[in-house]
Amino acid sequence: MTQAPTRHERYFADHQALAAASPGPAWLDTLRAAGWERFNAIGFPTARRGNERWKYTAVAPIARVNFAYPFLPPDNVGGPEPDFGFAAVSAAADFDGETGDAIRQHLGRLASFEDDGFAALNTAFLRDVAVVRVPDGSGAPVAVRVNHAATDGPDVEQRYARHPRTLILAGRNANLTVIETYTGPPGPRYFTNAVTEIVVSEGAQVDHYRLLNESPAAYHVGVTRVHQARDSSFSSASFALGTALARNDFAVTLDGPGAYCSLNGLYYTGQGQHIDNLISIDHAQPHCTSRLNYKGILDGNSRAVFGGEVLVRRNAQKSDAQQTDKNLLLSEDAEVDSKPSLLIYADDVQCSHGATAGQIDAQTLFYLRSRGLDLAAASRMLISAFAREIVNTVKPQPLRDYLDSLFDRNIAVKTLPVGR
Amino acid sequence: MTKMTNNNPLLSVRGLHASAGDLEILNGVDLEVNAGEVHAIMGPNGSGKSTLANVLAGRPDYTVTAGQAIYDGEDLLALEPEIRARMGVFLAFQYPVELPGVRAWQFLKAGVDARRQHHGEEELSARDFDRLLREKVQMVEIDPELVRRAVNEGFSGGEKKRNEILQMAVLEPRLALLDETDSGLDIDALRIVSDGVNKLRSQDNATVLVTHYQRMLNYIRPDKVHVLLDGRIVRSGGPELALELEEKGYDWIREAASYE
Ligand SMILES: Nc1ncnc2c1ncn2[C@@H]1O[C@H](COP(=O)(O)OP(=O)(O)OP(=O)(O)O)[C@@H](O)[C@H]1O
Ligand SMILES: [Mg+2]
Numbered sequence: 001m002t003q004a005p006t007r008h009e010r011y012f013a014d015h016q017a018l019a020a021a022s023p024g025p026a027w028l029d030t031l032r033a034a035g036w037e038r039f040n041a042i043g044f045p046t047a048r049r050g051n052e053r054w055k056y057t058a059v060a061p062i063a064r065v066n067f068a069y070p071f072l073p074p075d076n077v078g079g080p081e082p083d084f085g086f087a088a089v090s091a092a093a094d095f096d097g098e099t100g101d102a103i104r105q106h107l108g109r110l111a112s113f114e115d116d117g118f119a120a121l122n123t124a125f126l127r128d129v130a131v132v133r134v135p136d137g138s139g140a141p142v143a144v145r146v147n148h149a150a151t152d153g154p155d156v157e158q159r160y161a162r163h164p165r166t167l168i169l170a171g172r173n174a175n176l177t178v179i180e181t182y183t184g185p186p187g188p189r190y191f192t193n194a195v196t197e198i199v200v201s202e203g204a205q206v207d208h209y210r211l212l213n214e215s216p217a218a219y220h221v222g223v224t225r226v227h228q229a230r231d232s233s234f235s236s237a238s239f240a241l242g243t244a245l246a247r248n249d250f251a252v253t254l255d256g257p258g259a260y261c262s263l264n265g266l267y268y269t270g271q272g273q274h275i276d277n278l279i280s281i282d283h284a285q286p287h288c289t290s291r292l293n294y295k296g297i298l299d300g301n302s303r304a305v306f307g308g309e310v311l312v313r314r315n316a317q318k319s320d321a322q323q324t325d326k327n328l329l330l331s332e333d334a335e336v337d338s339k340p341s342l343l344i345y346a347d348d349v350q351c352s353h354g355a356t357a358g359q360i361d362a363q364t365l366f367y368l369r370s371r372g373l374d375l376a377a378a379s380r381m382l383i384s385a386f387a388r389e390i391v392n393t394v395k396p397q398p399l400r401d402y403l404d405s406l407f408d409r410n411i412a413v414k415t416l417p418v419g420r
Numbered sequence: 421m422t423k424m425t426n427n428n429p430l431l432s433v434r435g436l437h438a439s440a441g442d443l444e445i446l447n448g449v450d451l452e453v454n455a456g457e458v459h460a461i462m463g464p465n466g467s468g469k470s471t472l473a474n475v476l477a478g479r480p481d482y483t484v485t486a487g488q489a490i491y492d493g494e495d496l497l498a499l500e501p502e503i504r505a506r507m508g509v510f511l512a513f514q515y516p517v518e519l520p521g522v523r524a525w526q527f528l529k530a531g532v533d534a535r536r537q538h539h540g541e542e543e544l545s546a547r548d549f550d551r552l553l554r555e556k557v558q559m560v561e562i563d564p565e566l567v568r569r570a571v572n573e574g575f576s577g578g579e580k581k582r583n584e585i586l587q588m589a590v591l592e593p594r595l596a597l598l599d600e601t602d603s604g605l606d607i608d609a610l611r612i613v614s615d616g617v618n619k620l621r622s623q624d625n626a627t628v629l630v631t632h633y634q635r636m637l638n639y640i641r642p643d644k645v646h647v648l649l650d651g652r653i654v655r656s657g658g659p660e661l662a663l664e665l666e667e668k669g670y671d672w673i674r675e676a677a678s679y680e
Contacts, residue, residue, distance in 0.1 A: 362480070367517040370477050371527070371587065372505040372534035381530065385521030385570070 008040065014069035015124045021071070022127050025095050027104050035113055035123025044117045053249075056305040056337045057276040061245055062219050067161030067191045070153035074128040081181050081213070084398045086145040091128035091164065102133060107167055110197040110225035118221045118247075122195040125163040132178055136171035136201065143177040143396070150184030150192060150214070159189055166196040170204040170232075177207040179399060182222075184214045189244065191219040198225070200232040202256065207395060212240040212248075213406070216273070220246045230256025230285075237393050238265040239403055241410050242273035242302065251280040254288035254316075262291040266390035268411055269334075271300030279323075280309040283316040286346075292323035295390050297383060297411060298334035308340040312349050319349040327357040328386050330379075384408050428493065430455045430626050431476075431595055436487035437651075438475045445471045447651035448487065453595070456623045458640055460662060461630045463648035464670050469630045470514050472648065473597040477511035478504050491595065505531070506538035508625075510593030512584035514600045519571035524583075527571050528553065528590050535591065556589040560616040577604040585616045594625040601629070602636040614639030634666040647673055 015036050023029060044063040045054045074092040095103060107129065113120035130146040148164035170176045182192055192214060200206050214220055220243050228234055240246055252261050267275050281290045296304045306325045327336045338355035360382050368378035387407050394400040431453040438446040445468045453459055463469050475482050476489060478501030489496040496504060519527065532552070533543040544552065557564050562582050572580050581601050588596055598617070602610055617627060617640050629636065637645075637659060645661040646653045649670070654677040655661070665673075 364517050364519065366479050366501060367513065367519070368527070369501040370479075370505055370511050370513075371531035371591065372502050372538075373530050374500070374502045374534070377530060377534070378502075381522060381527070382519075385519065388521040 008043070010066035010068060011121065011124070012036070012040070018069060018071075018125060018127060024126075025100070025104070028095060028126060031108055032124055032126050035120045035126065038113050039117055039120035039124055042115070042117050042120065053278060053307075057245070057247060057274065059245075062191055062221070065159055065189075065191070068153065068155075068158050069125060070160040070162065072151060072153065081147055081149075081183055081211075082398070082402060084145060084179060084396060084402065086143045086177075086179055086396075089130050089132055089144050089146045091130040091146070091148070093129035093131050099131060099133065102169060103129060103131060103167060106169060106197065106199060107165075108197075110199070110227050111195045111223055116223065118193055119195055119223050122163040122165060122193050122223070126165060128165065130164070130166045131169070132167070132176070133169045134171050134174035134176050134204075137173055138171065139173045139175055141175045141177070145179040145181065147181045147183065148192070148194065150182075150190055150218075152185050152188070153190075159191070161191040161193055164192065164194045166194070168196070168198040168206070168208070170198070170200050170206045172201045172203055174201065174204040174206070176204070177209075177396065179209045179211070179396075181211040182214055182220065184218055186215045187217065188215070189217045189219065190215070192221070194220070194222040196222070196224045198227070198234070200226065200228045200234050202229040203231050204229075205233045206235070208234065208236040209394060209399060210236065210238040210248075211403070212238075212243070212246060214241075214243050216242060216244070216270070218243045222246075222248050222250075224248075224250045226250075226252040226261070228252065228254050228256065228259040228261060231258040232256065233259070234261040235393070236261075236263050237390060238263075239390075239407075240265070240267040240275060241406070242267075242269035242275065244273060246273075246275045248275070248277045248279075250278070251282070252290070253282040253284055254290065255284045257285050257287040259285070259288045260290075262393070263293070264390050264393045265294035266296075266387055266407070267294070267304065268297045268407060269299065269302035269304060271302065273300075273302040274304075275302075276305040276307075278307040278309070281311070281321065283310070283312040283319040283321060283346075286315060286317045286319065288316065289320040290322070292321075293390065294325045295386065296325070296327040296336065297330065297387065298327060298336065299330040299411075301331070301333040301335075303335045304337070306336065306338040306340075306355070308353065310342050310344075310351060310353070312342075312344040312346050312351065314345040316346045317348045319346060319351070321349070321351045323353040325355045326386075328383065329357060329359050330383070380408070380411070383411055387411075429453055430492060431496075432490045433476075434488050436472075436475070436489060437485045438471060438482045439485055440471070440482055444485075445482070445651050446475065449648070449651070449653055451646065451653060453626045453628060455594075455626055457643040458617075458621065458627045458629065460637055460642040460645045461628060461648055461653075462632065462645065462662065462665055467648045468651040469648050470599050471651075473511055473599045473628070473630055476504075476597060477501060477509060502534065503538070505591070506535045508594030510588050510591055510596045512581075512588060512596065512598040512601045514603075514630075516572050516580040516584055518573045518575070520573045522571045524567045524569070524571050525549075525553065528587060531587075531591055553590060556586060559619060560586050560589050561612045562586050578606060578609050581605055582609060582613065585613050589616060589620060592620070596620070596625070596627045597630070598627065599630045600632065602631050602633060610636060611639060634662050637662050649674060649677055
């Protein structure tokens with residue numbers, strides 16, 4: 001194999017070792033090689049050269065570490081999460097037979113790695129794919145969970161990267177619920193580089209939940225690409241508990257009249273943490289509706305970046321798009337960069353956006369205290385009420401209850417911004 | 421057990437001065453309220469009625485610059501607002517605050533439990549609290565649907581006022597400060613709110629009503645009526661004073677006060 005001179009030797013060596021240890025069907029080998037080539041050419045993104053997509057987030061902490069590939073068995077078994085009563089999907093994909101055909105047909109189609117170093121790197125390490133597939137015309141509800149649980153690598157001195165991949169194929173009129181969770185051991189600064197592709201066929205309804213519950217010291221970059229056909233419905237809720245650096249790059253293409261998407265998110269960050277949500281919605285066809293509602297709770301000196309991009313193409317008349325991003329700051333030192341952007345080329349559309357960031361309202365706090373709640377209890381009640389709007393979009397009750405208490409437990413009220 | 425008030429007033433305010441920022445609002449308020457009594461405080465807009473009620477409840481926006489308030493033998497002004505609440509002080513807000521996402525059940529239970537713990541009692545079980553809440557909902561004739569919603573969120577003005585009375589009924593205060601709870605109520609609601617206050621009235625507790633109108637005082641007969649003007653109580657009297665004010669307005673009092 002001849003390659004351009006590589007700047008990422010550790011990744012290159014592991015990529016080659018993976019190709020040798022786990023040869024796939026020819027198409028997979030080719031895809032992996034293409035991923036590597038692209039990554040080697042463009043590398044990690046930088047904020048320089050007017051790269052709006054990475055304007056407020058520096059990936060240097062990830063780029064400067066030589067993360068190793070751990071060569072562990074498919075990593076989605078176990079983990080600390082409860083099963084919510086949902087069947088688990090293994091990441092040990094079967095590349096043969098009918099499923100293999102479907103994977104070959106769809107894998108890498110939505111998550112283009114042309115301009116995306118992280119997606120390219122993920123593709124260079126393609127081995128395990130969690131595949132969720134509901135055939136055309138099967139309207140019976142299907143509910144599954146995909147748990148990408150990182151485990152410690154073989155060498156305690158080494159820092160590891162994993163590249164989880166998920167492919168969700170909802171056939172015509174399918175009714176599918178997927179819970180996608182990312183967990184890992186506390187402590188080591190490992191790196192999760194995830195890619196998820198979701199195909200929502202005509203008339204299908206998909207409820208997608210994404211939970212990032214990794215080590216507080218982890219790095220997480222997640223790319224999610226969703227393609228919706230005519231009259232399909234896609235509802236998602238993404239939950240993130242703080243990590244050292246987290247990126248949620250989530251893009252939906254509404255590619256058939258009557259398609260509807262509702263994208264909700266809740267994130268919490270504490271001291272030293274950074275989260276970057278880049279949510280893009282492409283109204284590519286007329287008569288589509290999109291709703292975007294993200295909420296952040298920021299403590300310590302943490303920082304949140306929110307980019308909400310809505311594109312309404314020329315032919316996409318009667319588009320209806322609403323987006324909001326609200327942030328609750330628990331500390332004077334926390335900071336939000338919220339940057340909604342609307343690119344509208346059609347004339348008959350309804351679009352709105354709004355962003356807020358503020359501390360707990362002093363008057364509200366006094367109202368609670370005047371009923372006997374102390375400052376800490378009052379703050380906690382108001383913070384969980386703020387979060388609840390998003391938690392309440394979760395339909396499966398066990399998951400909703402779990403998230404409610406997960407966030408309550410994690411949001412320690414350390415700093416109280418308003419006082420006596 | 422609450423202390424019996426052997427001749428000591430439940431609330432005794434002396435020479436109270438309070439300001440917000442550079443603005444002096446209360447200029448020496450004197451007020452004594454005995455257990456079992458109902459007092460009405462009237463006065464023109466901006467005279468300091470809400471400020472007085474809020475200072476007594478402990479709103480952090482105000483600084484007390486002089487004077488004192490003794491409640492049930494304690495130095496009220498030295499206590500955090502939540503401690504005052506647990507000791508039985510309740511303020512029905514002139515403008516109740518909306519709490520999106522906060523369930524009324526959870527909110528009220530937290531208040532009841534905080535108070536019980538303060539008095540060395542156990543928290544109520546969910547079942548017992550359910551029963552208590554249902555009983556109070558019936559008592560103040562509030563639509564049970566409102567209680568299932570987030571506290572005050574999207575409530576009409578009158579619904580918010582009724583909800584304050586529900587909270588009062590649940591928390592069973594010894595000293596209730598009702599700041600214009602009658603404003604914005606329709607006739608039925610006014611009767612219901614007044615009934616609520618009357619039902620909660622006992623020899624052991626007291627109510628201070630801030631109001632602009634005589635109409636609530638037809639239902640709740642006050643023992644004393646005070647006029648607050650420019651941050652001071654300039655005149656006190658019996659229920660007939662409220663009628664006189666309704667008839668003559670405040671100018672005559674303003675004039676009389678300026679001769680003192
Ligand atoms: N937190 C505050 N900051 C600044 N000024 C204040 C504050 N609270 C009250 N004031 C001012 O103090 C004065 C008295 O206000 P207050 O609300 O006590 O009047 P009120 O008698 O309740 O009037 P109303 O009958 O209109 O309710 C007003 O001039 C008001 O603008
Ligand atoms: Mg007032």
